[in-house]
Amino acid sequence: MACIRIQAGDFSVDQEWSALRERLDANAGAVAAFVGLVREVHGDSRSSLELEHYPGMTERSVEAIVAEAEQRWSLAAVTVIHRVGRLRPTDQIVLVLAASAHRSAALAACEFIIDRLKTDAIFWKRETAGDDTRWVQATDQDVERAKGWAGN
Numbered sequence: 001m002a003c004i005r006i007q008a009g010d011f012s013v014d015q016e017w018s019a020l021r022e023r024l025d026a027n028a029g030a031v032a033a034f035v036g037l038v039r040e041v042h043g044d045s046r047s048s049l050e051l052e053h054y055p056g057m058t059e060r061s062v063e064a065i066v067a068e069a070e071q072r073w074s075l076a077a078v079t080v081i082h083r084v085g086r087l088r089p090t091d092q093i094v095l096v097l098a099a100s101a102h103r104s105a106a107l108a109a110c111e112f113i114i115d116r117l118k119t120d121a122i123f124w125k126r127e128t129a130g131d132d133t134r135w136v137q138a139t140d141q142d143v144e145r146a147k148g149w150a151g152n
Contacts, residue, residue: 002066002078006058008085011095020079020097028076030103032110036094038087041129049093049136051084052124058082061122069098069113073105080113082121112149119146 001023005011013035020031041047066078079097087093094117098109118138125136138146 032106047129
């Protein structure tokens with residue numbers, strides 16, 4: 001069972017962890033977690049990252065990623081929260097929690113989901129540092145990591 005949210009507001013890792021634990025039964029033996037933070041743009045602590053999305057379309061793209069993870073691994077529960085709007089360095093931007101009976105499945109699913117969020121989730125990202133503003137696309141490294149899952 002998956003909980004997927006796209007939201008402007010911050011999230012509490014502690015509250016989301018507790019909510020996931022309540023959804024689990026005694027067969028779950030591991031939960032893997034990833035929390036992404038906004039980095040400075042070009043070393044400028046006043047920089048920002050703005051994420052735009054198309055409601056409905058973005059959620060469906062994330063749901064498809066989670067559904068693929070659920071097909072690959074036996075998962076007890078998944079939580080994905082991705083923020084939108086204007087974010088500053090050190091702000092939380094994404095949370096992925098993946099629960100399974102075994103750590104290998106939980107860890108792999110968590111890594112798979114975050115790798116695919118970077119390349120396949122429908123978001124438009126714009127970085128601003130000083131007077132410099134640019135649209136951000138997945139890096140070559142992000143694309144290679146996502147492609148690496150195709151053979152697994």
